[in-house]
Amino acid sequence: MPNAVYGSTSASVEANAYLAIEDFLHATVKTLWEAFWSQEDEPALFYALRILIARSVSRLDFSQSSNCVFILLVDTQHGGVVKVEGDVSKLDFDVSSVYDCAAEWIQKHSKISVSPVDRIWNKLGNANWGDIGTLQVVFATYHSIMQFFGPPRHSIEDLAADHTSRLHSRRQERHLGEDTSLNENGAFRSPEIVEVQEEEERGESMKLEVGSVLWLEDSNYQKGYQISHVSLPHHIASPVDDDDDSGRAVFLYVGSPPSQLEPAWEDMNLWYQVQRQTKILSVMKQRGLSSKYLPELHGSGRVIHPGQCRKPSSGGRCDHPWCGTPILATTPVGERVADLVNEGMFGPEEAIRCCHDCLSALSSSSSGGIRHGDIRPENVVYVTSGVRQPYFVLIGWGHAVLEERDRPAMNLHFSSTYALQEGKLCAASDAESLIYMLYFCCGGDLPDLDSVEGALQWRETSWSKRLIQQKLGDVSTILKAFSDYVDSLCGTPYPLDCDIWLRRLKRNLSEDHGKDIETSG
Numbered sequence: 001m002p003n004a005v006y007g008s009t010s011a012s013v014e015a016n017a018y019l020a021i022e023d024f025l026h027a028t029v030k031t032l033w034e035a036f037w038s039q040e041d042e043p044a045l046f047y048a049l050r051i052l053i054a055r056s057v058s059r060l061d062f063s064q065s066s067n068c069v070f071i072l073l074v075d076t077q078h079g080g081v082v083k084v085e086g087d088v089s090k091l092d093f094d095v096s097s098v099y100d101c102a103a104e105w106i107q108k109h110s111k112i113s114v115s116p117v118d119r120i121w122n123k124l125g126n127a128n129w130g131d132i133g134t135l136q137v138v139f140a141t142y143h144s145i146m147q148f149f150g151p152p153r154h155s156i157e158d159l160a161a162d163h164t165s166r167l168h169s170r171r172q173e174r175h176l177g178e179d180t181s182l183n184e185n186g187a188f189r190s191p192e193i194v195e196v197q198e199e200e201e202r203g204e205s206m207k208l209e210v211g212s213v214l215w216l217e218d219s220n221y222q223k224g225y226q227i228s229h230v231s232l233p234h235h236i237a238s239p240v241d242d243d244d245d246s247g248r249a250v251f252l253y254v255g256s257p258p259s260q261l262e263p264a265w266e267d268m269n270l271w272y273q274v275q276r277q278t279k280i281l282s283v284m285k286q287r288g289l290s291s292k293y294l295p296e297l298h299g300s301g302r303v304i305h306p307g308q309c310r311k312p313s314s315g316g317r318c319d320h321p322w323c324g325t326p327i328l329a330t331t332p333v334g335e336r337v338a339d340l341v342n343e344g345m346f347g348p349e350e351a352i353r354c355c356h357d358c359l360s361a362l363s364s365s366s367s368g369g370i371r372h373g374d375i376r377p378e379n380v381v382y383v384t385s386g387v388r389q390p391y392f393v394l395i396g397w398g399h400a401v402l403e404e405r406d407r408p409a410m411n412l413h414f415s416s417t418y419a420l421q422e423g424k425l426c427a428a429s430d431a432e433s434l435i436y437m438l439y440f441c442c443g444g445d446l447p448d449l450d451s452v453e454g455a456l457q458w459r460e461t462s463w464s465k466r467l468i469q470q471k472l473g474d475v476s477t478i479l480k481a482f483s484d485y486v487d488s489l490c491g492t493p494y495p496l497d498c499d500i501w502l503r504r505l506k507r508n509l510s511e512d513h514g515k516d517i518e519t520s521g
Contacts, residue, residue: 028141052088086110143450208254213240216301216327223299225252225329233273236333239298249333249385250298251395253277255326272398272409274326280370280397281330287368293361295395298329334381334393341377341441348475349509351442354380355434355479356505357392362430363498365400371425373408374399375433377441401425412449413440417459418491420452428489431496435468435483444471463487478508 052069068085090109094101106112146152208214208230214237215224224240228249237252255274281297303325310318317324337354340346346354358380362372372379372394379396399409401424408419408429414436416429440446444467449455462468469487473480482501489496 028138029145052084052086053091056088081115083113083115084110085113140451208235214252214254214327215304216299216329217304222304223301223329225250225299225327227252233269237329239329248331250329250331251295251333253328253330254303255328257322257325273396274328274398276400277330277396277398278326278328280400280402281328283402284365284368284370284397287370289364289368289370291361291364292391293357293393294364295330295393295397296332298331300326300328303327330395332381332383332393333385334383336378337380337382337392337437337441338377340382346441348442350382351438351475351479352505352508353390354382354392354441355438355482356502356509358394358434359431359496359498359505360502361394362434362496363502366430366495366498369402370397371401371408372397372399372430372433373401373406373419373425374411374414375430375437376411376414377437380437410452412452412455413446415455416490417456420456420459426491427493427495428486428491431486432490435472435486438475438479439468439471439483442471442475444468463490476508478504 052067067087068083070081070083086105086109088105091105092101208227210227210230213224213226215222225237226240227235227237229236234251234253236249238249253274254270256270278297278300281295282300284294285297303322305320305322305325307320309320309323311323337346340350358375365372374396375394376396379394381393381395382390383393384390400406401408407423408415408425410419410423412420414433416425416432418424418426418432419429447454447458449458469480469483472483482505485501486496
């Protein structure tokens, strides 16, 4: 998209801004349309004028913004906002010349304001990592098309399943410099030209499958892990040549291989799962936070790939596509709560124990100034192997909040009300997310949420009508009482009294297993 010049208000800059609005929306809609609906039909176009028209005929109250709309304008480097104002009642509409009518209205009856265009991505993040602002624009456009044309022919999951292989293929092509054919002008088709030495050999590709062994360069020595089960976001593996951990399984998180391409959205997810979670678990260890309900750092480092590593002595990486790939290994290993629910194995006993164990983990972490920020069924595992009494462990600490500037994960179903409103955690946020997880896992209706506003409305309705308390009350009176307690603290600065609730939850378990149940970190 065209980049405006700083501080300029010339007509050419405004003209470029108009084009940029159309280009951005057109590219977004065209890509979504071709990916999810059709690759043949005419793509749908949405403009600021269409938003104003939609507001003017909507039954909702847009009195504060019926004549004004803001358009986010971004590219891979810069960002800005364009404000479009105008009275749509003055639009002289002709079905045979829609765009001519729109152009005439923009020229005669609208006011265009362009904010300073700033190089924002170093301040707010990398656009290609799925900055939340850009992602919300695309997501809103996606649902606008869905409301107009109906459900897509392809699901997001279908596209995501093929994305990794496509991304890897593109990286391999550019990294190895194989596409060196010329176009009709005698120039390289790819803008990235890689010089390949004659003696350079193709690095051996590492394919992760059952039986594969990954060696990592730990801070002190080399560690190896043999994969026994391949899955996402983590594999299950066992240490190699480690007498102390013979037969012990670990969760193995493999990060994104470094590449010459700009990082993708999925790479940012991997960064949270591997690099950020490694930092959080290391901080826990440094601060002496220990609990059987918290994951333990078993090993972390970089992959030692097959063949000779040619990375410079000063650091960096060599030509091998896996050179520098980060790895994280944690213990213990268990089955995800999401899988237990799907298998019908999450009953009242498991719900009470899950509440107790997760609350104990939160109590331990909060004592060291760490909040989880991403509690959901995929981030809680049920440990049964090698223990007398099974227990739950709270994993997935990549989005944990350590400092004021940290932001939790945003999940329409499981994030706390305060997190959705403010983008931060209050003292009871993790406990509120725990209540939502238990509610849904115990058979609560899973609403179809597609916006933050809808998610907040669902929370307000559910709490005010006591739907959550009633559902958890069908499972256990202690869970109902705990949900009432959490409801009284939501959005307040008051901390949870974890100790008293851990004792109450322990008393309500069908069996008292003594030392198998911890009530503190």
